[in-house]
Amino acid sequence: MDKTFRIKRFAPEKDNASRWEDFSVELGPHERLLDGLVRIKEFTDGSLTFRRSCAHGMCGSCAMKINGRSRLACQTLADDMPELVIFEPLPAFPVIKDLVVDMEPFFEKIRSVMPYLVNDEPLPGRERPQSPEEMEKILDSIRCILCACCTSSCPVYWGDKQYLGPAALVKAARFVLDSRDRGGKARLDLVSGAHGAARCHSIYNCVEACPRDIDVTRHIAILKRQTLKRGLRGAR
Amino acid sequence: MVHRFDTLVIGSGLAGLSAAIEASLQGTVAVIAKLYPTRCHSSAAQGGIAAALGNEEPDSIEWHVYDTVKGGDYLTDQDAAGTLCEDAIKTVIRLEHLGVPFSRTPQGKIAQRRFGGHTRDFGAAPARRACYSADRTGLAIVNTLYEQCAKQPVAFFPEYHVLDLVIEDGRCLGAVALELRTGEICAFEAGATIIATGGYGRVFKTTSNAMASTGDLLGILYSKGMPLEDMEFFQFHPTGLLGLGILVTEGARGEGGVLVNGNGETFMEKYAPRIKDLAPRDMVSRAIITEIKEGRGIGGNDYVYLDLRNVPRKTLETRLPEIMTFSRIYMGVDPSEKPIPVAPTAHYAMGGIPTDRDGRVLITESGAAVEGLFAAGECACVSVHGANRLGCNSLLDTVVFGRRAGMKAAAQKDKSGPGMPPGAMERARETVSSLLNNKGGVRAGAIKKELQELMMDKCSVFRDDAGLRAAAEKIETIRQKAGNISIDDKGEKFNTELLDAIETIHLVNLGEAIVHSALQRTESRGAHCRQDYPERDDGNWLKHTFIRKKDGEIHFSFKPVSITKFKPEKRQY
Ligand SMILES: Cc1cc2nc3c(=O)[nH]c(=O)nc-3n(C[C@H](O)[C@H](O)[C@H](O)COP(=O)(O)OP(=O)(O)OC[C@H]3O[C@@H](n4cnc5c(N)ncnc54)[C@H](O)[C@@H]3O)c2cc1C
Ligand code: SF4
Ligand code: SF4
Ligand code: FES
Numbered sequence: 001m002d003k004t005f006r007i008k009r010f011a012p013e014k015d016n017a018s019r020w021e022d023f024s025v026e027l028g029p030h031e032r033l034l035d036g037l038v039r040i041k042e043f044t045d046g047s048l049t050f051r052r053s054c055a056h057g058m059c060g061s062c063a064m065k066i067n068g069r070s071r072l073a074c075q076t077l078a079d080d081m082p083e084l085v086i087f088e089p090l091p092a093f094p095v096i097k098d099l100v101v102d103m104e105p106f107f108e109k110i111r112s113v114m115p116y117l118v119n120d121e122p123l124p125g126r127e128r129p130q131s132p133e134e135m136e137k138i139l140d141s142i143r144c145i146l147c148a149c150c151t152s153s154c155p156v157y158w159g160d161k162q163y164l165g166p167a168a169l170v171k172a173a174r175f176v177l178d179s180r181d182r183g184g185k186a187r188l189d190l191v192s193g194a195h196g197a198a199r200c201h202s203i204y205n206c207v208e209a210c211p212r213d214i215d216v217t218r219h220i221a222i223l224k225r226q227t228l229k230r231g232l233r234g235a236r
Numbered sequence: 237m238v239h240r241f242d243t244l245v246i247g248s249g250l251a252g253l254s255a256a257i258e259a260s261l262q263g264t265v266a267v268i269a270k271l272y273p274t275r276c277h278s279s280a281a282q283g284g285i286a287a288a289l290g291n292e293e294p295d296s297i298e299w300h301v302y303d304t305v306k307g308g309d310y311l312t313d314q315d316a317a318g319t320l321c322e323d324a325i326k327t328v329i330r331l332e333h334l335g336v337p338f339s340r341t342p343q344g345k346i347a348q349r350r351f352g353g354h355t356r357d358f359g360a361a362p363a364r365r366a367c368y369s370a371d372r373t374g375l376a377i378v379n380t381l382y383e384q385c386a387k388q389p390v391a392f393f394p395e396y397h398v399l400d401l402v403i404e405d406g407r408c409l410g411a412v413a414l415e416l417r418t419g420e421i422c423a424f425e426a427g428a429t430i431i432a433t434g435g436y437g438r439v440f441k442t443t444s445n446a447m448a449s450t451g452d453l454l455g456i457l458y459s460k461g462m463p464l465e466d467m468e469f470f471q472f473h474p475t476g477l478l479g480l481g482i483l484v485t486e487g488a489r490g491e492g493g494v495l496v497n498g499n500g501e502t503f504m505e506k507y508a509p510r511i512k513d514l515a516p517r518d519m520v521s522r523a524i525i526t527e528i529k530e531g532r533g534i535g536g537n538d539y540v541y542l543d544l545r546n547v548p549r550k551t552l553e554t555r556l557p558e559i560m561t562f563s564r565i566y567m568g569v570d571p572s573e574k575p576i577p578v579a580p581t582a583h584y585a586m587g588g589i590p591t592d593r594d595g596r597v598l599i600t601e602s603g604a605a606v607e608g609l610f611a612a613g614e615c616a617c618v619s620v621h622g623a624n625r626l627g628c629n630s631l632l633d634t635v636v637f638g639r640r641a642g643m644k645a646a647a648q649k650d651k652s653g654p655g656m657p658p659g660a661m662e663r664a665r666e667t668v669s670s671l672l673n674n675k676g677g678v679r680a681g682a683i684k685k686e687l688q689e690l691m692m693d694k695c696s697v698f699r700d701d702a703g704l705r706a707a708a709e710k711i712e713t714i715r716q717k718a719g720n721i722s723i724d725d726k727g728e729k730f731n732t733e734l735l736d737a738i739e740t741i742h743l744v745n746l747g748e749a750i751v752h753s754a755l756q757r758t759e760s761r762g763a764h765c766r767q768d769y770p771e772r773d774d775g776n777w778l779k780h781t782f783i784r785k786k787d788g789e790i791h792f793s794f795k796p797v798s799i800t801k802f803k804p805e806k807r808q809y
Pocket of ligand 3: 213
């Protein structure tokens with residue numbers, strides 16, 4: 001079927017401001033929007049710039065704003081979209097070129113929440129035991145592919161670029177909820193500041209945007225609750 | 237800009253991250269990668285990582301070694317397979333200690349499932365050896381190792397594309413890379429350089445590999461006249477989603493899924509009576525193509541079904557959730573209600589940069605190495621996979637040999653190395669500017685398409701002399717055309733079109749190496765199946781191929797296989 005791809009473009013060396021350009025693309029019913037972008041780049045306009053790698057929703061490269069929503073171009077089928085498909089770079093991050101944005105601010109937030117297992121207890125000779133029920137608590141958060149669909153859709157993040165944002169909070173919750181982790185207090189301190197979990201107004205944009213269907217706000221709520229619990233205990 | 241580190245790691249997949257963590261214990265480390273670190277293709281690995289933990293049923297290291305050797309159709313180097321399988325247990329335990337969220341048994345141990353070619357008692361029956369995190373084991377391990385790097389002094393240079401390695405007088409001095417964001421050419425000087433750039437499935441039209449899996453560093457070494465090993469052995473995974481090639485893990489058959497042909501019959505019992513659908517991949521892919529060729533594809537078409545309807549819904553949801561999602565999104569199929577249309581997809585490169593067990597890059601089949609240069613992961617050929625890799629042995633390979641290479645590289649005496657010679661960056665600048673100024677008018681996309689279709693048609697699951705000869709000729713014309721690639725984008729910043737063109741040229745060179753290696757090996761072994769030479773020929777061919785190109789001429793030499801314990805036998809399952 002024929003589609004019109006309307007793409008917001010910006011060439012840093014040529015354009016003072018972004019501009020729109022239309023391409024018409026023929027796509028089979030099972031084809032992904034990413035296939036269309038690749039076809040334009042390979043056969044029509046090689047300068048069209050976007051990130052991609054795995055092409056099946058596992059690497060997080062191809063997040064962009066498509067018809068008003070942050071999503072993965074490789075996980076959206078041509079069939080499910082109207083004739084006119086509008087592509088813009090992910091909101092809330094500085095644009096580098098066309099659909100490519102600067103991801104450093106995003107990864108910096110992820111790095112700031114102690115995103116690793118903390119446990120200094122003596123190591124057993126074999127694996128540390130963890131029951132399936134304990135494992136189940138982190139099952140949702142370990143699926144994150146760091147695509148930034150959530151953070152780029154968060155109105156609080158739009159207004160406050162120091163806000164940790166949903167993805168970093170999910171990452172923090174992944175460790176807070178891991179029965180093997182002992183970093184609890186220090187990590188909760190990191191997410192309980194003025195730009196931490198408390199900033200979230202539970203507007204749910206992030207949940208809607210997540211291509212992995214992660215219940216983002218549930219993780220933020222857990223962080224809020226645990227911070228609060230610790231606060232109360234501390235006051236006694 | 238010139239950067240200087242004790243150890244330079246190229247690639248941030250599981251091999252690169254494992255090497256970097258290890259090397260960071262002994263000095264400064266930089267990891268450069270053309271993608272953001274977690275975007276590597278290791279993140280797409282689904283089914284698991286093999287280790288004879290024996291958590292679910294009895295297992296032994298020796299059975300694992302035997303399976304690896306037999307799976308590789310006896311081309312596996314047995315000393316290396318021994319190292320792989322012995323290190324497996326402590327490697328997986330260490331990954332758990334670092335935080336990898338493995339699926340668990342009711343007793344809280346790492347859960348294990350069945351996988352193709354992994355057996356107990358030397359082939360008696362399938363064994364539960366694959367440690368997994370549902371069907372997203374790669375993502376779980378990549379995230380954990382990347383997280384660990386945040387604790388170590390590892391400097392990341394994301395979105396730096398390596399254009400050249402600097403090797404002078406038998407010694408590697410570092411690499412030259414292009415920073416995507418600025419377009420600047422930078423040098424990375426290092427005492428030791430580790431190549432961990434993954435596979436090159438993009439040589440073929442239908443593949444499970446990422447668009448970034450283009451084998452750049454193999455292309456660079458090959459064009460320097462250095463050898464590549466066993467390039468004729470490329471694995472086709474039996475179950476790629478029809479038309480897309482997206483992988484459906486063998487774990488799906490491990491959990492009880494079966495392959496069904498157009499007559500509605502299961503067929504693997506004809507080809508592997510004992511372990512049927514869990515036979516090694518080369519055999520299952522050949523079985524599927526045979527069914528299709530004999531008219532028993534679904535509706536006479538080029539695919540068969542993977543039927544998961546007999547697997548309990550709960551198992552599908554907890555152990556194969558990603559497969560459920562992929563099938564729904566891309567095929568519109570709910571596997572608990574309908575079978576999934578599948579066909580073989582180009583999946584894994586057994587061949588690659590020849591190395592020893594410490595990752596040292598070899599320049600001769602007798603074992604001479606380039607000083608200061610290492611390789612690990614899918615880009616390397618140790619060779620633990622021989623003529624056909626077993627499922628779950630690759631993640632294991634990346635972590636085991638990534639670590640070993642990291643350890644050895646960081647232990648180099650002359651840590652900082654002698655530095656780059658003048659002109660090192662100049663060569664890369666010239667490559668870039670000649671591409672940018674080329675007015676030949678050929679599109680890299682067109683070259684890539686022609687190559688990928690050719691490779692799929694003439695050099696995939698089944699091969700023969702006539703097809704390979706035709707392919708070799710055609711590749712030569714493709715190469716000449718590739719000399720006229722022009723680029724629309726003249727900008728310096730984030731010029732991905734330029735990099736696509738460079739990747740395409742590497743792919744053409746690798747296509748050539750694969751086709752010529754396949755042409756000269758006149759036998760069938762593992763994934764290399766010659767219809768005109770259907771039998772394995774140990775008398776003439778129990779040896780590794782080294783291909784190299786010097787002054788436009790292709791040369792072959794051979795390296796004996798290390799055989800310690802298991803004498804070659806007929807391979808039956
Ligand atoms: C879909 C799929 C599922 C799989 N499932 C399993 C499984 O369940 N079990 C198993 O054992 N194996 C599995 N495999 C195989 C296994 O995942 C891979 O062989 C392995 O992950 C390769 O890891 P690597 O570290 O060698 O390379 P990769 O993870 O591919 O990383 C390559 C790195 O090199 C970088 N790079 C490449 N070129 C350049 C350049 N020119 N300049 C700079 N950087 C560069 C990339 O950015 C990337 O960081 C699977 C493979 C696929 C495709
Ligand atoms: S729920 Fe919280 S994190 Fe999610 S979009 Fe709303 S404010 Fe942002
Ligand atoms: S939580 Fe979801 S949307 Fe956010 S980064 Fe992770 S996968 Fe992407
Ligand atoms: S290309 Fe990997 S998520 Fe889209």
